[in-house]
Amino acid sequence: MHKRPLGNTGIDIVPLVFGGNVFGWTIDEKTSFAVLDAFVDHGFNAIDTADVYSAWADGNKGGESETIIGRWLKARPGAREKVAIFTKVGADMGQGNKGLSGAYIPKALDASLARLGTDHIDLYFSHWPDPQTPYAETLSAYDAALKAGKIRSVGASNLDAAQLQESLKVAKEQGLPAYQVLQPEYNLYDRASFDGALRETCIDNTIGVVTYYSLASGFLSGKYRSKADLSQSKRGEKVGKYLDQRGLALLEVLDGVAADHGAKPAEVALAWLIAREGVTAPIASATSVAQVESFARAATLKLSAAQVKALSEA
Template sequence: MTQNPTTQIARTRIGTSELEITPLALGANVFGWTADRDASFTVLDAFVAGGGNFIDTADGYSHWAPGHSGGESETIIGEWLAERGNRDSVVIATKVSTHPQFPGLAASNIHAAVDASLARLGIDTIDLYYAHFDDAETPLEETVEAFSALVDSGKIRAIGVSNYTAERIAEWFSIARAGGFHLPVALQPHYNLVEREFETNGLREIAEREQLAVFTYFSLAKGFLAGKYREATDATAPGASARAEGAIAYLDDRGRAVLAALDEIAAAHEVEVATVALAWLRQQPAVTAPIASGRTPAQLAALLATFTTELSDAELVRLTAASA
């Protein structure tokens, strides 16, 4: 059964690639971890029905959970793609370097890991393949050449980098140009209203210079920017997520000022706090789309509302000032 979206959203390209996506990436880190197979299918169905088409995962998700070995998220996505028959209507991004069986970015590991990911996903080609974390033990030349070879072989369509410094990204581009290798088209940094180093650490500058699509992770600061955690005791309340303690760390004077600004603007737009936090990110220079995850359709609704929420210049300034 092929599922057709009921909502049509304007699309944008991933950097200089031919890949077109709607401006929100569904983070699949929760699939197989805090969302079981049925819950994950429900969220994926709702995301596509709401107009989304871009799914972000990694081969290591969720090896940290008791009894897990890595690849659980990719497996669930693969089963969903097979059951829905909609491979051609979605864009799939995954990553290499954190799966316990495939750590690091040596060429032999990259080639083995991509085959494992393709098998779990049940697809012939990965749309966007990231180097998940820099590997200081492997010469960057080896990693760059291996990723480029995956494009040439048809196993991936485009290259992305995540958790790299601006200096290392510049080095990657230098090596790729000198060797005639395929260039990265996407960058995945840690960036949100309360984590703004992306603006000053050189990453935004190189993203703009090299025309990299920027997809931000921890876009809602582990749930803090969804307004879920306003008191320290919220981290231990029934139903609190596995990331609650990390979210509570933002609950200081600055964090409360950000929540106050989000509350005010969310009320004006008649949307959820999370919607405003994601809209702020989407409207930042160089950002193509935020990545956000949801365990239930109810949580997903606030994420999808970012498609139609545009903040005014004054609202953007208000939020930026509150989080300064």
């Protein structure tokens, strides 16, 4: 499949990144391995996770997702060379460890490397902004990790335009590594926080963009049409907020475009993101091999200009 450069990282990716928050949450290790095998067999080459995934699931403490990915890499000789691994640091999900301080990052990074069973992370993200820590301190910690070869590039998630611009300014002024990739929430339903100044900043600075909640937690697959449908998945409760007039109108347009292509609504929703100016690749997760097959169809689906317009205006 056709690869795209991910900003200035030097990493080329097929435009769909696997979202690793399902490992140890909605799918167990056996299904996780099957889904990852299918993903790589289709030619995809990037996986996103975080040190805290999937701490919110009953009985978990965080680290389960990286651990499952590490066990899969170990069980599949040659797989590490085929996939770029993205992980994140700094989110607080109740473990007490958090933030982007110069003291915390090296410890968190070593723990992630150990769970992943690898000597380097291809792209290391600041998970959430940390108002207590100056950008220079965080970027200095990344500078040291880059020089040590433990990470190959850096990104940030959940920054607004002013925060991203400030971080770029500090990097330039102090000769520190600048964020090369942004990971914002963005999908057909939730567009307000990325469209506008943030998207323009990324385009102007050749910053790669990988979007999260690309399927609005599964809502854009069209499988939730009423409150009664929410019990279909463990994550159904996250989807209720989309079941409003706007969400249902959006599904109607998605259904129409999907029917034109003999495709599924989820495939069209991902193809719209892949076609969107400023987006390098959507991140999406899957809980079955069939859903991964949909990713492969999405990555090759060509929407017409009229279809893109209809979806963008929905």
